[in-house]
Amino acid sequence: MRIASLLPAATEIAAAVGLVDDLVAVTFECDHPAGIRDRVPVVVDTPLPAGLTPGEIDAAVRDRMARGLPMYEVDAPALGRLAPDLILTQDLCRVCALPAGSVADALALLGSDAEVLSIDPHSVDDVLAAITEVGHRGGAAARADALVGELRERLAAVASAVAGRPRPRVLVLEWTDPPFLAGHWVPELVRRAGGEPVGGADAGRSTTATWDSLAAHAPDLVVVAPCGYGLGDAVAQARAVRDLLPAVPVVAIDSAAYVVRAGPRLVDGIEALAWALHPDAVVEPPMGRVVRVRG
The missing domain is CATH 3.40.50.1980 (Nitrogenase molybdenum iron protein domain)
Known part of the structure; x- marks a missing residue:
């Protein structure tokens, strides 16, 4: 094909x-x-x-x-x-x-x-279903089914690792000038990673906000995940966020690979976020995925 x-x-x-x-x-x-x-x-x-x-x-x-x-x-x-x-x-x-x-x-x-x-897709399950459909339409059904099975096992492992732990309030910024609150599947990524998303809309579009309104959400952690940008650019934008929200820990993540792209690496993103939220319960991800800009 x-x-x-x-x-x-x-x-x-x-x-x-x-x-x-x-x-x-x-x-x-x-x-x-x-x-x-x-x-x-x-x-x-x-x-x-x-x-x-x-x-x-x-x-x-x-x-x-x-x-x-x-x-x-x-x-x-x-x-x-x-x-x-x-x-x-x-x-x-x-x-x-x-x-x-x-x-x-x-x-x-x-x-x-x-x-x-x-x-x-609007959810992680929708992404997994898309993987299945692409594989079946393209003549690679067995490979797609096996991949989805592996991804579900990894998601279950994260869920087990963070179960019963305190859930930090997490604000994810999909853009920083102006600030955009992430929607679609991103709040679900936070929940699966053991956090409680604030500000974003499940399965909804990303929305603009003001810096004052962001502070009013009283997050325990801000994740800077600029749409389409890798880790280096995310870190640079996170430094500006650090100055605008001076009292909150800030993390930057390679959003292009692990947050906004609805593919298999969303699971890598969940694992990286889980480590950022619960470093004593989750194995640290490989370098190049997530960085603490202010802990």
């Missing part, structure tokens, strides 16, 4: 279930497994210039959305030439990835009959 992944999480899922060699197209954001963009044609890009600050990105996104301009550009002719049988995309967030409606329009223009699978 020829698979076009127009969503970084879908690319990660395809690779995890053994379908990486079936990928014929990816996006500019697909970075896992490493080197995938060097091996597979990129058919989705962004009009936003590189090097913008978080505040500048927010302003640019708001401007484009207000003018009805797309956040992503698909190279429809290239996608047509690659002739995928299955296209993996999403409708969860117009800012995060190319929407399924844009893909359908491109396919109609090309006269393509490729199957489109939209991956739109």
